[in-house]
Amino acid sequence: MNLPTELKYTENDEWIRVEGGKGTAGITDYAQEQLSDIVFVEVSVSVGEKVEKGAAMASVESVKAAADVYMPVSGVITAINEALPGTPELVNSDPYGQAWMVKFDIAEPGQVDGLLDAAAYQKHCEERSH
Amino acid sequence: MAYIPHTDEERRAMLAAIGVGRLDDLYDAVPADVRFPDLDLPEPLSELEVMQELQMLAEANLDTRHFACFLGAGAYNHFIPAAVDQILRRGEFYTAYTPYQPEISQGTLQAIFEYQSLLCNLTGMDVSNASHYDGATALAEAVILALNHHRGKRRKVILSPAVHPHSRQVVRTYSQGMGLTILGDEACCNGPADLARLIDADTALVAVQYPDFFGHIVDFRELADAAHAAGALLCVAVNPLTLGLLQPPAAFGADVVVGEGQPLGIPPSFGGPYLGIFTTKNEFVRKMAGRLVGETVDSRGQRGYVLTLTPREQHIRREKATSNICTNQGLMALASAVYLSLMGKAGLRRVAELCYHKAHYAAEAIARLDGYRIWNEAPFFHEFVVACPRPVAEINDHLLTEYDILGGYDLGSSYPELRDHMLIAVTEMNSREQIDDLVQALEEAAHA
Amino acid sequence: MPEPLIYELSSPGRPGVPLPQPDVPLAELPTGLTRDELPLPELSEADVIRHFTRLSTFNYGVDTGLYPLGSCTMKYNPKVNEEAARLTGFAFSHPLQDPQTAQGNLALMYRLQEWLKEIGGFAAVSLQPAAGAHGELTGILIVRAYHQSRGDTKRTKILIPDSAHGTNPASSTMSGMQVVELPSDGRGNVDLQALRQACDETVAGLMLTNPNTLGLFEEHVREVVDQVHKCGGLVYGDGANMNALLGVVRPGDLGFDVLHYNLHKTFSTPHGGGGPGSGPVGVSRALVDFLPGPLVEIVEAGDDEEPPLYGLVMPAKSIGRVKAFHGHFGMLVRAYTYIRMQGKSGMRAIADHAVLNANYLRARLRDVYHIPHDRICMHEFVAEGRWDDAPDVRALDIAKRLMDYHFHPPTNYFPLIVHEALMIEPTETESKRTLDEFVEALKSIAREAHETPELLRSAPHNTPFGRLDEVQAAKQLVLCCRPAELGQA
Secondary structure (H helix, E strand, C coil): CCCCCCCEECCCCEEEEEECCEEEEEECHHHHHHHCCEEEEEECCCCCCEECCCCEEEEEEECCCEEEEECCCCEEEEEECCCCCCCCCHHHHCCCCCCCCEEEEECCCHHHHCCECHHHHHHHHHHHCC | CCCCCCCHHHHHHHHHHHCCCCHHHHHCCCCHHHCCCCCCCCCCCCHHHHHHHHHHHHHCECCCCCCEECCCCCCCCCCCCHHHHHHHCCHHHHCCCCCCCHHHEHHHHHHHHHHHHHHHHHHCCCEECCCECCHHHHHHHHHHHHHHHCCCCCCEEEECCCCCHHHHHHHHHHCCCCCCEEECCCCCCCCHHHHHHHCCCCEEEEEEEECCCCCECCCCHHHHHHHHHCCCEEEEEECHHHHHCECCHHHHCCCEEEEECCCCCCCCHHHCCCCEEEEECHHHHHHCCCCCEEEEEECCCCEEEEECCHHHCHHHHHHHCCCCCCCCCHHHHHHHHHHHHHHHHHHHHHHHHHHHHHHHHHHHHHHCCCCCEECCCCCECCEEEEECCCCHHHHHHHHHHHHCEECCEEHHHCCHHHCCEEEEECCCCCCHHHHHHHHHHHHHHHHC | CCCCCHHHHCCCCCCCCCCCCCCCCCCCCCCCCECCCCCCCCCCHHHHHHHHHHHHCCECCCCCCCCCECCCCCCCCCHHHHHHHCCHHHHCCCCCCCHHHEHHHHHHHHHHHHHHHHHHCCCEEECCCCCHHHHHHHHHHHHHHHHHHCCCCCCCEEEEECCCCCHHHHHHHHCCCEEEEECECCCCCECHHHHHHHCCCCEEEEEEECCCCCCCCCCCHHHHHHHHHHCCCEEEEEHHHHHHCCCCCCHHHHCCCEEECCCCCCCCCCCCCCCCCCCCEEECHHHHHHCCCCEEEEEECCCCCCCCEEEEECCCCCCCCCCCCCCCHHHHHHHHHHHHHHHHHHHHHHHHHHHHHHHHHHHHHCCCCCCCCCCCCCCCEEEECCCCCCCCCCHHHHHHHHHHCCCCCCEECCCCCCCCEEEECCCCCCCHHHHHHHHHHHHHHHHHHHHCHHHHHCCCCCCCCCCECHHHHHHCCCCCCCHHHHCCC
């Protein structure tokens, strides 16, 4: 399982890259593996929108499952990945790179500290699979 | 014990294999004090006897094969070619389950794909699902689609009073836990202009019927524009058979087209099973409830079909599903696909024209009768409203006892303003003689 | 070889069904309102019959062979039911006819209501809901309406076991309720501890399938029902698995307040390739007024000379209509016919042989397939479609390989709480001989899984079609055929 250590993670399988006051988010390698071939991605927020931590910002679908993707922290959206809907398979092949879903200005930097680091997230995934 | 093949010998061997002594031992987990109730049911009948009993029950009804039928109001007496039932009686179709195992269900899957195609082409919309229970529940699902489209932020639905009363009731039943405001149908004569005035930024959906419940063919283009200008969706409920002649609703901006498919090769059958048509535009396909068949290939490179976009459905999304629907009306969708294939481009047009011409012949003759007045001024298809000189129930009584005619629908039972108004439907099944009898009967009934 | 699409078989000008000429003067067609093009195919009757006949040969139905789909109760569909439903007086009666002219229909519906009440142990039954999921929605709306009518508006939660069918939570959400999932205990029952903790004055009710989706009779069903009632909630029964209970126990006697029946499962009406079904709802005395309507009631008592007069009556506090007209009358006729032929003694015989058949299969397969809850089951049981020492093979592969042995696979991947689940429900209409053949096939597949797993992973081989590419179907949505694409008008 690919787990870049510079990223932070949520229990709902989102990752966030923090650079200064700006964040980028998507879903993890673990998530895409669980879902298998992704056939559809829809980002449901728009540029300029303030979205709270835990609110739905996207949904992904594979042949056998559908999942909502939530904001890891509160933020104001500055960009959404326009390429994703046309090439949903990027979520499988490059979940942390080309399959980023939203970029945003972080509204409450304190929330980042409450997220999981790579090791904690790995443990969380191990506990879930049996 | 009908349909239970076991011999005593087999029962013994099976119990032994399981390791219990008697059949009763299989139920230890069931609380003893309520176990094995003495059911108050009649003793079994043989097949011979049950058919005799059913024959008697069936003959205790009047039916549209033995009585001239001028009753419509959402269920119609149409010609059904014999070939439709031949196909429906094939065990491979009607005893099959939902096609979750596509390798051995290509019959069902391709037939549904063809049904979807036929309905898209008939309504002019981009995509059709594999059907809902009936036209009324399809309309309720359209409301749900509109609510989801607006992410729950709009809570108002505008319903034309000329949408079938049962459909409007079902919409209200379905949405009673959703905190919606449903309005527009308080007065029977609220037309498109009245409905347009009600549209605001909280409106999720405007729903109309075409032809409407009173038989009118109404121009909805301005209403469609008003809805879209406010960001609301327009849903049109159709009688699909009329689309053999009339402009499809896609032409005037419908976002969702639903309807009752019973006229397409399905007998009236005292109200069911019928066929809920649901079609929409591509942009709403993922918000559409119900089963959907898509084209693909198999491992041998052959074209084939599968249920697709299943993550929308309840068995995956569970409490997040947009709808709980599980069954479609598989066999009835097949019936309509066979019917439309048999009728074809020329046949459906011809049936629609026969309905139209016969209805207009009837209306003109009735308009000339003293005491009767045609209520519609607008163009109509094959149903029209007649203001009567006496209560509809009394007139229908006379029609039935003197002429063996099943008369039209008593509109007073659904619209308080329309007491003594009858909704008359005429189809290709009504001969000129039957129509002439109807006119004569109505004339007599006015004086009787 | 695949069959062309109906549009691909179309030929311009090909005559279809002959129709009569108009026998009335032609009226003027409405200007500007008629369509120019009608994109329907043009075929002869023989073309159409051949096309759909050929399509039917790609299908497997109960009429073809064993169809052991757990939770679906694919029992044999009696042909007399088909005859009955097609009697002219039933098939060609109009739903809005004066009830006085439809007394045969109403008598049939009234008796069916009474029989279902008796079988389920309920005070009243509505025949209106069109399918099981529809019945569930109806039932949860009734629960909601009941609490609202008593001013108890805090009750917004529905408790649902994790083993439940997906329609249960979906129906609850549609009714505006919040779903709270309850775990199952180690023996597959509702976890009583979790239930006790969840029960409070915000709970409207619990949805319970009994036997549950593991095919097991809830071992503490009385405690479960009492616990929910104690905190003021109602118990909704999902009657999908009623085949095991006929004549054995009545859900009403166990304290269930509302239940939906599946006529297309328990009462032999055919599945039709996905429908139509029928999902009547039964309720306890306290909920009678909330049923969807209209119901059929006796409006004038009969006597020795005259039968009673039946009429349609709307319950006093009805949640409203859930469907146009009266329900799936054609399926009601079939269910009536079935119950009439089974009668009082037949009910118990159905359950006995359904449970006997399921336990027989379980007994013969338990050494070859792991059965997580290996005790006396009801009408179905769940096995795991996997082995530790055959890591490449999954339930899906076993299912596909079964097709090569001319059996329809069992239900896959449900319930979610068993890995690689195979839910097997033979029903009572299968003979020991068929069951033995099925066992042999499954044993053979188990051997193949260990010796030649590739045979399973590339199965099916002997069917007209191989595995279908579901990923492609979802990624490149092709949901209809346009005649314009084929060069047709």
